[in-house]
Amino acid sequence: MNTSEMNDAQAAGLASAIIATAEAMGQEMNPGTAAIMAEDLSAYPVPVVRAALKACRFEVRGKLVMAEVLQRVQTSDGRPGKDEAWAIAMTSNDEFETVVLTDEIQLALAAAKPVLDAGDKVGARMAFISAYERLVGQAREDNKQVNWHVSIGFDANRRTQAITKAVQMQRIPQDRGQLYLADLSVAPVTEDGRAVVALITGEVARPSPKLRERLAAVKDSMLAMRKASAEEKTEQRILAANELADRRALLTRQAEQLEARSAAQ
Template sequence: MTPSDKPAFLAVLSRTFRTQRQPVPEAEILDVWWTKLEPYPVEAVAAAFSKHLDVSRFAPTPAEILDHLPKRGDDRPEVDEAWAIAIRAADERDTVVWTTEIAEAWQVARPVFHGDEIGGRMAFKAAYARIVERNRGLNVATQWLVSQGHDAAQREEIVSRAVREGRLQLTHAQAAVPLLAGDSEEPAPGVDVAANLKRIREMLAGMGTARERSQAERQRRARETADRLAAAKRETARRVDEVCGSSQEASAIGGWRFCCLCEAKDHHEPATCTIGGYDFCDEHRPVQRRAAQRVAAYEGARP
């Protein structure tokens, strides 16, 4: 979806929640919905909401709607398979064919793994899931690399199997095992045997220790939480001023527009029209003629 699809998306979500007799989520929660469903076309999202109404009597969650959307497939290993690949790197004799994401997650888990294998596995799974989700969001393609071990015979076997499984191109495999080039009248490409290992080292350079990254992540989350709380306080103060003042302005929170009269009752109802700078839902849509009559009557009653 694109930003221009927000009104249609909000209308679909609002109808679904009202059909289930539930209030429309707060603006902050709407942002979560948008983030989770934004990668999909608005038509597919609408169909997923409709499917939910067919199978459930309760208001949906993002996860339930995602279950009704087509899966975005790729060739990334699932987390358990990724762990089985990564753990081979604990033995320096073993050659490992892994993705850049597995390599990055292993660097996070390795300090923990050497003292606590179970803790290392848990740290790896959490890091891998986070890294994969980030790269999928950025549309980063999967990249397979060879981390060479000391055992040359095993190296040829592992790399050959990766070629057969389609995880490595033959030219990349030849960089690690030149014998895979076979008989050819043309010379094999002059690639450094340690090129792939160097690429991994460059990718991981500057990542810092797991403890430093964990501390930086906690500090970042604390700052984000403080910013959200400050923004919420400012928004609350603004809304109180609007309700207590002489007029009620149109409410727009986080880009989502709601009925100003419903907002005064601390209820979020999506706006369907804007009249005189104010947003209204269908229930509170003013009748222009009656409004004019009320103003005229008020003016006539003034001394």
């Protein structure tokens, strides 16, 4: 049983709220009809359903029907819309970016990858959106909670920014965000590790002189790259392209594993 399911008293209270909402919209509703609607909505958290009823009172023109309530319940599950999902998917093309994405985004991106690799970005977007909407619809029909996970990029600063933003948007819990950053730091139990994690927690921490030396070395390395010859830059771009191909292959393998798990359920 889903832990978010309502008990009998909550379902009865919801049936009363449905009747009251219908009356507020100028409609008389049979208690039996309200009870059936409440039973169908009982798998969802009570606050989410009540928020959906409130939205119906303000937004729906006409009678209160199950489809209108369910639509608003499902769109509150935290899954991004198709346009935002596509933007997130495209961010994964940059091997330096750390991307926080859902299972559905990853699966849809794998479906659109052949078209994208062929150079047809418009066609890839259409294929992605078609697959994404189908996957999201199926997940919502199955009452499956959204699952956000992190695809790590090469830029350490962008990792911190991406994970911090995901925590702020409540896409991943704060404790998971701390664990991600701790795993990514070289020595998470040291003051240096705490200095990285402090970006999320807001705690005060200072990096050690050794870490400051490492950061200075990274800065010097970046300056050296800027002065590199055209031939070296070409080699670096080839290396980056190979790394991006490896990352895409990893995302594809993960998507195949997700599909296999979904098919087994």
